[in-house]
Amino acid sequence: MQSHEFFTPIKRELQIMEEELIKAVDTNQPLLKQASGHLIHAGGKRLRPAFVLLTGSCFTSKIDHLIPMAVAMELVHMATLVHDDVIDNSMSRRGRDTVKARFGNRMSIYSGDYMLAKALHKVGEYCRADLMKIVTETSVKVCQGEIVQLQSAFDVDQGITDYLRRIERKTALLISVACQVGALLAGASPPMVRAMRRFGHYLGMSFQITDDILDFTADESVLGKPTGSDIRQGIITLPALYALRYSPEASGLRAILSSPDNVARQANRAISIINRSGGIEYSQKVAEKYINKAQLMLEQIPSSQARTALSRIADFVCTRDY
Amino acid sequence: MQSHEFFTPIKRELQIMEEELIKAVDTNQPLLKQASGHLIHAGGKRLRPAFVLLTGSCFTSKIDHLIPMAVAMELVHMATLVHDDVIDNSMSRRGRDTVKARFGNRMSIYSGDYMLAKALHKVGEYCRADLMKIVTETSVKVCQGEIVQLQSAFDVDQGITDYLRRIERKTALLISVACQVGALLAGASPPMVRAMRRFGHYLGMSFQITDDILDFTADESVLGKPTGSDIRQGIITLPALYALRYSPEASGLRAILSSPDNVARQANRAISIINRSGGIEYSQKVAEKYINKAQLMLEQIPSSQARTALSRIADFVCTRDY
Numbered sequence: 001m002q003s004h005e006f007f008t009p010i011k012r013e014l015q016i017m018e019e020e021l022i023k024a025v026d027t028n029q030p031l032l033k034q035a036s037g038h039l040i041h042a043g044g045k046r047l048r049p050a051f052v053l054l055t056g057s058c059f060t061s062k063i064d065h066l067i068p069m070a071v072a073m074e075l076v077h078m079a080t081l082v083h084d085d086v087i088d089n090s091m092s093r094r095g096r097d098t099v100k101a102r103f104g105n106r107m108s109i110y111s112g113d114y115m116l117a118k119a120l121h122k123v124g125e126y127c128r129a130d131l132m133k134i135v136t137e138t139s140v141k142v143c144q145g146e147i148v149q150l151q152s153a154f155d156v157d158q159g160i161t162d163y164l165r166r167i168e169r170k171t172a173l174l175i176s177v178a179c180q181v182g183a184l185l186a187g188a189s190p191p192m193v194r195a196m197r198r199f200g201h202y203l204g205m206s207f208q209i210t211d212d213i214l215d216f217t218a219d220e221s222v223l224g225k226p227t228g229s230d231i232r233q234g235i236i237t238l239p240a241l242y243a244l245r246y247s248p249e250a251s252g253l254r255a256i257l258s259s260p261d262n263v264a265r266q267a268n269r270a271i272s273i274i275n276r277s278g279g280i281e282y283s284q285k286v287a288e289k290y291i292n293k294a295q296l297m298l299e300q301i302p303s304s305q306a307r308t309a310l311s312r313i314a315d316f317v318c319t320r321d322y
Numbered sequence: 323m324q325s326h327e328f329f330t331p332i333k334r335e336l337q338i339m340e341e342e343l344i345k346a347v348d349t350n351q352p353l354l355k356q357a358s359g360h361l362i363h364a365g366g367k368r369l370r371p372a373f374v375l376l377t378g379s380c381f382t383s384k385i386d387h388l389i390p391m392a393v394a395m396e397l398v399h400m401a402t403l404v405h406d407d408v409i410d411n412s413m414s415r416r417g418r419d420t421v422k423a424r425f426g427n428r429m430s431i432y433s434g435d436y437m438l439a440k441a442l443h444k445v446g447e448y449c450r451a452d453l454m455k456i457v458t459e460t461s462v463k464v465c466q467g468e469i470v471q472l473q474s475a476f477d478v479d480q481g482i483t484d485y486l487r488r489i490e491r492k493t494a495l496l497i498s499v500a501c502q503v504g505a506l507l508a509g510a511s512p513p514m515v516r517a518m519r520r521f522g523h524y525l526g527m528s529f530q531i532t533d534d535i536l537d538f539t540a541d542e543s544v545l546g547k548p549t550g551s552d553i554r555q556g557i558i559t560l561p562a563l564y565a566l567r568y569s570p571e572a573s574g575l576r577a578i579l580s581s582p583d584n585v586a587r588q589a590n591r592a593i594s595i596i597n598r599s600g601g602i603e604y605s606q607k608v609a610e611k612y613i614n615k616a617q618l619m620l621e622q623i624p625s626s627q628a629r630t631a632l633s634r635i636a637d638f639v640c641t642r643d644y
Contacts, residue, residue, distance in 0.1 A: 032469045083431045109405045109431055110468045116435065117461035120442050124458050127451035136446050139439035146432045147354045 006313045009305045010053040013063055013070075017049050020071045024118050035111040039078055048073040048178045054313075055182030055196050057306035066185050068122045072135065073178045075119035080142060080174075082112035131181060138177045145169020153234035156258045160241055164205070167212075172204030188301075195300040199310070202294035206318045209287040212237035213280055214320075216271060228271040234260060238286065240270075242279035249273045287318040328635045331627045332375040335385055335392075339371050342393045346440050357433040361400055370395040370500045376635075377504030377518050379628035388507050390444045394457065395500045397441035402464060402496075404434035453503060460499045467491020475556035478580045482563055486527070489534075494526030510623075517622040521632070524616035528640045531609040534559035535602055536642075538593060550593040556582060560608065562592075564601030571595045609640040 007014055025036035049070035056063040085108055116139065123135045148166050152158050179200030183193040215230045216239055230237050236244075236257060244250055244257070256262045256270045263270065274280070294314045298307055329336055347358035371392035378385040407430055438461065445457045470488050474480050501522030505515040537552045538561055552559050558566075558579060566572055566579070578584045578592045585592065596602070616636045620629055 027466060029466055029469050029473065031473050032466065079435075083435060105427060106472055107469070109434075110465050110472070112431075112435075113401075113405060113438065114462060114465040114469070116438065117458055117465060121455070121458035121462060124451060124454040129446060129449035132446040132454060133443070136439055136443035140436060140443060143432050143436040143439060144349060144351055144354065147351050147429070147436075150428055150432070151351065151353050 006309050006316070007050050007054075009057055009309055010050065010063070013053050013067060014046060014050060016064075017046070017053070017067050017070045017074075020067060021049075021074055024071055024075060024122070025115065027114075031107060032111055032114060035107050036078075036082075036115060039082060039111075044074075044078075046074060048077050048174060050313075051175060051178040051200060051310075052182040052185075054306045054310050055179045055200075056186035058196070058301055058304050058310070059183060059186035059188040059192065063186065066182060068125060069131070069181050069185060070178075072119040072122040073174065073181075075115045075122070076135070076139065076142075077174060079112040079115040079119065080146070082108050082115065084146070126185075131184065134177055134181060138173055141169050141173055145173070149235065152236065154236075154258055154260060154263070156236065156244055156254050158236060158241070160238070163236070163238055163241055167205060167208040168201070171208035171211075172201050175204035175207065176200035192301055195297045199294050199297035199314075202290045202297065203314050203317060206287045206290035206294065206314075209238055209283055209290070210318050210320065213239060213283050213287070216274060216280060228267055231257070231270055231274075232263060232267050234263060238283040239274050239277075239279035242282045243274040243277035247273055247277035247279070249277070284318070291315065291318045328631050328638070329372050329376075331379055331631050332372065332385070335375050335389060336368060336372060338386075339368070339375070339389050339392045339396075342389060343371075343396055346393055346397060346444070347437065349436075353429060354433055354436060357429050358400075358404075358437060361404060361433075366396075366400075368396060370399050370496060372635075373497060373500040373522060373632075374504040374507075376628045376632050377501045377522075378508035380518070380623055380626050380632070381505060381508035381510040381514065385508065388504060390447060391453070391503050391507060392500075394441040394444040395496065395503075397437045397444070398457070398461065398464075399496060401434040401437040401441065402468070404430050404437065406468070448507075453506065456499055456503060460495055463491050463495055467495070471557065474558065476558075476580055476582060476585070478558065478566055478576050480558060480563070482560070485558070485560055485563055489527060489530040490523070493530035493533075494523050497526035497529065498522035514623055517619045521616050521619035521636075524612045524619065525636050525639060528609045528612035528616065528636075531560055531605055531612070532640050532642065535561060535605050535609070538596060538602060550589055553579070553592055553596075554585060554589050556585060560605040561596050561599070561601035564604045565596040565599035569595055569599035569601070571599070606640070613637065613640045 021040060022037075025033065025040060027033055052066055052070040052073055053063055056066040120132075120135065120139075123131055126132075145166060145168070148162075149170060152162060152166065176197050177200070180193060180197035183196040188196065212230065215237065216228060218227065220226050226232065231240065234257075240253075240257065243253055247253060253270055253273045256266045291314050295311060298311050298314070301307060343362060344359070347355065347362060349355055374388055374392040374395055375385055378388040442454075442457065442461075445453055448454075467488060467490075470484075471492060474484060474488065498519050499522070502515055502519035505518040510518065534552065537559065538550060540549065542548050548554065553562065556579075562575075562579065565575055569575060575592055575595045578588045613636050617633060620633050620636070623629060
């Protein structure tokens with residue numbers, strides 16, 4: 001995403017946020033600093049902080065006090081990423097592990113834990129029980145979502161509702177909360193806070209569905225990972241669910257997706273079946289429906305430069321091709 | 323530890339705590355319930371909840387409102403345990419991983435995250451910024467401690483101060499905080515809260531040093547893990563540090579402990595050198611010194627049945643032989 005153009009109204013604050021983010025993981029433990037610094041410097045779109053700040057800007061011109069919360073949201077997000085990257089059985093070399101390999105997973109875990117704790121520490125500094133409750137409940141639910149995703153791997157009998165509930169936890173929830181707390185901290189009225197929370201939810205749903213589509217359609221060079229990497233991990237997303245239900249080749253697809261061994265051997269065949277099933281087009285329609293709902297939520301709040309930016313981000317989310 | 327005899331003054335509250343603990347990890351995700359339930363039903367001494375409740379009982383007779391905090395402390399502790407168990411390169415079978423193995427580490431991570439988030443959620447329910455700050459700062463420091471432990475593995479040049487700082491983070495801190503928040507929630511005065519925090523610190527230090535001694539001296543059947551398991555992982559504890567400095571065989575020990583390969587081959591030789599170096603006796607003296615300091619702290623608070631129980635636990639900690 002060429003994020004900078006959408007983020008003009010909060011350019012200065014995002015810059016301070018970035019500095020604070022770096023400070024938040026600046027410890028005197030070189031290894032930890034290296035691990036979390038690596039993740040921070042790898043960039044990322046800073047979408048969640050931007051949502052906190054842009055949402056806040058819809059209701060007040062003074063948003064400096066939102067910056068710690070913006071940092072916290074990115075830290076929660078990064079903690080999730082780091083923990084998602086922990087792997088089970090790699091990095092062994094000739095049947096024996098190197099010291100580096102030995103500490104690989106553990107470092108990932110501890111740096112994730114560290115970032116989560118730092119995030120909650122930052123939220124705690126507001127001394128507001130409502131904010132703390134929102135963020136800790138979110139962490140609990142995000143964890144549950146990750147576990148549901150593990151459980152549903154290779155499960156070809158899951159329904160579309162299962163999928164939607166899963167991506168709600170995995171992605172939409174944190175974006176929704178970013179918008180909610182942005183509005184809360186900016187002093188928005190309860191109906192406005194609710195509208196922004198729902199805006200974030202709808203946008204987050206659309207964002208993840210689009211991500212799941214791109215996993216099938218985008219180039220490896222653009223994705224930074226092999227096309228169909230979800231399928232290869234047994235993660236069954238909306239295009240696949242559609243194909244499992246409506247493709248004339250559904251039974252063949254079913255046989256592939258229900259078995260890790262078959263997926264390993266026939267991932268490309270599965271991807272082809274899904275691509276020609278109409279599942280991509282169906283998923284695009286669902287993503288658009290969510291964005292339309294997100295836009296309706298925005299109409300409930302006062303017009304502003306920040307609202308326009310949010311609206312443009314929403315439109316971009318479901319039309320981006322990478 | 324035959325914990326029940328020390329815990330008589332808080333028997334009823336510990337029972338409720340146990341039920342609340344089970345409820346805290348009772349989700350509708352079978353896999354998560356299974357993973358965290360396994361850990362809970364595996365028992366454990368519930369030392370941290372007991373410290374919250376006993377410390378509280380030193381200052382008030384009504385301690386029911388301390389139970390959620392006691393649950394939170396145990397959840398933080400269990401989250402640490404679960405994340406400590408994550409391994410890097412095991413469970414591969416004939417070079418390829420089973421689905422169970424594949425999800426093993428990830429489940430550990432997510433259930434740990436879940437327990438940590440639940441813990442902070444519970445603390446958040448008190449709506450007290452001071453408590454939240456204490457607990458999140460503790461989590462941050464515990465993570466840092468785990469990382470320092472990774473970093474110091476196989477490092478034969480670390481000093482005794484490094485070791486003490488490490489076990490402070492790893493063990494003493496959470497016990498110290500358990501006592502501190504117990505006193506805080508019971509309405510103890512600031513000097514009393516401070517005394518209890520320091521009591522917990524000294525007791526925690528002694529507890530970990532004794533654990534580190536037992537790793538060399540106790541039977542495999544008692545420990546539930548092989549004797550010398552720290553050494554085998556490259557974790558250099560107080561008896562080893564003493565031997566590295568004062569044993570006539572120090573240079574041989576140094577050569578073993580500085581290399582994972584040598585440790586793997588010659589762990590038993592290293593254990594023998596340490597056992598005959600006087601490092602065990604030295605460490606026992608250090609552990610006793612800490613317990614004496616802990617007892618002095620207890621003398622600062624009013625006499626009560628709960629204080630007696632705490633004092634007996636302290637004495638037990640550094641004399642137990644398992």
